[in-house]
Amino acid sequence: MSNTEQKIEQEIQSKNLNAPRLTPTDINSVIADEYYFTAKDGVVGGMDAYNAMGFHESLKTLTFCVLILKNGFKVVGQSDCASPENFDAEIGKKVAREDARNKIWMLEGYLLKEKLYQQNI
Template sequence: MNNSEEKIEWEIAEKGLTAPRLTPASIDAVITDEHYWITPGTTLTICVLILRNGFTVTGESACASPENFDEELGRKIARKNAREKIWPLEGYLLRQRLHDA
């Protein structure tokens, strides 16, 4: 969970919002594995997150100046971008479960 997510979680708790919802922890819980590739000769980093049901999401990062390329930073940004794609998927599933209940 990043600082922005912590602030939002705190605000939700302060407002007493208790209906079913997604949390950063619930998003992290569906990730079962992750893989990274750096395209040779480029600054492109690709992250593949494998979810509990076998579905995959990808995230990418690249820098304009090769001199700024840092593998660790590229992986962090690519993972963050992949993780962001999980929210709408899990949101849809939660809404469907609420609808079917």
């Protein structure tokens, strides 16, 4: 959970906003597994050494995070940096994971809204 999520969660709780909602814990609870790789890993991993010599250098800085949800659905996040000199693998993983988690918020938000809608029809 990011610092921003923690602050927002604390504010929600301090204001006693208790209607059905999602929490960072809810989002984390649906994640079964996670995988990280760069675009270079994807290209080189699928090619023999001779063919891999032609990959574009910029693939080294494009990081992917694949979150596998408990129901088997997969969500992909990505990150990249404009200046290759700024590339840091750990930061790339964190940013890609946050991107993927944001997509889970959307999916889970839709499911909750649909559930609340169905209860009221």
